Amino acid sequence: MRWSFQIAKFFGIPIRVHITFFLLLIFIGLYGSRLQGARSGLFGIVSIILIFLCVIIHEFAHSLVARKYGVKIKDIILLPIGGVSEMEELPSQPKQEINVALAGPLTSIVLSLIFFFAYRLLFPEAKAVNISIFQGNLFLNLFAINLMLAIFNLIPAFPMDGGRVLRGILGLKMDLLQATRVAVGIGEFLAILFFFFGLFFNPWLALIAVFIFLGAEGEKRATELKVEISDVPVRVAMLSNVEAISPDVTLSQVLEKICHGLQQDFPIMEGKEFLGILSRGTFFSALHNHSKETKVREIMSREFTSTSEDAPLSEAFQRMNSEKLSVLPVMQGKIFKGLISLEQIGKYHMLCGLRK
Ligand SMILES: [Zn+2]
Incomplete structure (x- = not known):
């Protein structure tokens, strides 16, 4: 932090x-x-x-x-x-x-x-x-x-420890999603009680109640996403039709591409060899610290985490969250197959929600 x-x-x-x-x-x-x-x-x-x-x-x-x-x-x-x-x-x-x-x-x-x-x-x-x-x-x-x-x-409400204990106990009898929904329901009910009680007796309690309510909602949404993408392979949500850039293009040329195209993250390829990713985040911080004529080769890192087409989407999501990455290359051995980003996962989640 x-x-x-x-x-x-x-x-x-x-x-x-x-x-x-x-x-x-x-x-x-x-x-x-x-x-x-x-x-x-x-x-x-x-x-x-x-x-x-x-x-x-x-x-x-x-x-x-x-x-x-x-x-x-x-x-x-x-x-x-x-x-x-x-x-x-x-x-x-x-x-x-x-x-x-x-x-x-x-x-x-x-x-x-x-x-x-x-x-x-x-x-x-x-x-x-x-x-x-x-x-x-x-x-x-x-x-x-x-x-x-x-x-x-x-207090048995997310995001307090008691909320997790409650979900754990419910989870012994039902699946994760169901247990989360029941635990969140109980937590939100308590939050509403605290809120009205707090309004009359203690404004701090009312404020804490709002914090508990939002925490509970957040936990429900995160769990729904996690469960929904747990048995879906990366292949289903990845961007496969992406434009690659050469390590010799300059930052100003990349800026042009971002301004006039939809793509935000670029795989860096030299011939058929995949060298790394230029993510939107890396690009903007590079633009901040280097001249616009700097070549991508000078700022790219050769070490990267990747995933594969058959890996569960939830695993890629978890990896991006814990390593604070917004995008991962999808590889098959040394061959670049596409990109998976938090944005793509969000889009997939929203669309599969609409299909139901
Ligand atoms: Zn604690």
Whole structure:
């Protein structure tokens, strides 16, 4: 993710912090100081750092269980809204999905218990106080916050962990699409309840409800797409009638082609030999950094990922998503057969939806 940098690495998984997280720290420090003086400001900053450490541990629990099932973990990013594990697509076997999703909230519950017992042990005389990130007892605060984190994440609605647990449980009895649809329905029903409840009692809850509703819809659409393209070969959706370019054409000549034609991505061929792909993304960033008279040969990369005509479309889709590519060459050995792009997959999905 842009504007984020690595602060540590555990179990081979890099932890990155997004720059906006520091803005949150500054904001909390200033807000606390204005509210109750510099001590509260400092207390707020320490609280936020500790809370986010707990969030990282929660994310690590998801990631380590997912890795046990062979899922590659790219990194864990800390954003002001929480932590995100960037990983390949999660397992769609119900039991694995349940275990990966449950690992986070269970870890938060364990953390909350640890803080609770530490609090009782270290401060046996203390009386209960209000939970705040600006004052009070850090141990008691972290107990309460981890408990809330666990409960909030167990709400059975996408994109919360509870939504995945629910789909996993339903998935033991029905297929993935059906399980997703039922889980999304329950999640959306809850979101609507939260929304109206929030309107009257707590505007934050109403906002969270909107976020849950959109997350649930997104999950449903992504699963429908995945299921629909899982037993379709790449051949069915690929662009086979494509114009190739020579590595000696210049960027300005490619610009002409893009402006006056429909094609956006070009295979680069020298005679019959396939050399690589010039995708729209690579082309525009090259145009930004090089002169228009630069030859394609100078900017192209000779390493490329490819797929084959018989590979399932869902596999090509997954590969493009995890490697952040918009297009893949379809190859048969060393022979170039065509292009498959996210756009083509979207088009195929839309058209096959219309056929039904
Ligand atoms: Zn989680």
